[in-house]
Amino acid sequence: MQGTFRARPLTPATWPDLEELFGLPGGSIVRGCWCMYYRKTGKESGLAGSKNKRALCELVGSGGVPGLVGYLDGSPVGWISLGPREDYLKLRRSPVMKPVDDTKVWSVVCSYVAKPYRGLGLQHRLLEAAMDFARDHGVRMLEAYPVDKTERSHDDFMFFGSRSLYERAGFREVARRSPTRVVMRRALRPRRGASRGPGMPPFVRADVGD
Numbered sequence: 001m002q003g004t005f006r007a008r009p010l011t012p013a014t015w016p017d018l019e020e021l022f023g024l025p026g027g028s029i030v031r032g033c034w035c036m037y038y039r040k041t042g043k044e045s046g047l048a049g050s051k052n053k054r055a056l057c058e059l060v061g062s063g064g065v066p067g068l069v070g071y072l073d074g075s076p077v078g079w080i081s082l083g084p085r086e087d088y089l090k091l092r093r094s095p096v097m098k099p100v101d102d103t104k105v106w107s108v109v110c111s112y113v114a115k116p117y118r119g120l121g122l123q124h125r126l127l128e129a130a131m132d133f134a135r136d137h138g139v140r141m142l143e144a145y146p147v148d149k150t151e152r153s154h155d156d157f158m159f160f161g162s163r164s165l166y167e168r169a170g171f172r173e174v175a176r177r178s179p180t181r182v183v184m185r186r187a188l189r190p191r192r193g194a195s196r197g198p199g200m201p202p203f204v205r206a207d208v209g210d
Helices: 015-022 028-033 042-046 049-061 089-093 122-136 163-168
Strands: 002-009 067-072 075-084 106-113 141-144 172-178 181-187 204-209
Touching: 002 122, 015 067, 015 075, 028 049, 028 106, 067 122, 075 122, 106 122, 122 141, 122 163, 163 181
Parallel strands: 106 141
Antiparallel strands: 002 067, 002 204, 067 075, 075 106, 141 181, 172 181
16 A cells, blocks of 8 residues: 655644544544543543543643644544653653653653554654654654563554564663563654744655555
8 A cells, every 4th residue: 555644733723633533443542541641640540531532622722732643645544642751740650651860851652543554554654753743843852661572462552652663763772660661762863954943843744655
């Protein structure tokens, strides 16, 4: 399969595309979480799907950009959530994902591709887009918390991504606090010729094909 892949920031304009994406087959977990789980602590972390959706929509409506929507030939096919580590309150108390040191980082907490589009290498494209987005916002260190185990997990439960996904993108292990989970980091440099202004890039684009 060949086509054109693009990734766009989640804004009020692209919100309907995220709704469409999460409604596709394979989206039962993301429809419950709406990428709010790690932004909440205590009782708030157990919000129902409808409340999580409303909370994320309010975050986007207030100007927050919690991630990128990926498109293949114009159709929404994937999602990646990233942002300043301090925005994800639950990471602070996680025995696996607690801070490694005082380095200022952005965290990648979710990478999702709808079931009909899996196996096309789109997670790699989403991660590349996320790295470019972070670079354009002055981020110098990106952190992730992938799964690292020999047996294969069900795709629906791989929202943290695999170790191999991040290794291929140049991430390196910096901490291991679990037999099956690692903390990985990738140092970033500004893209040559990229705008350094305060505005967000409208999209990042790449061609994708098998």
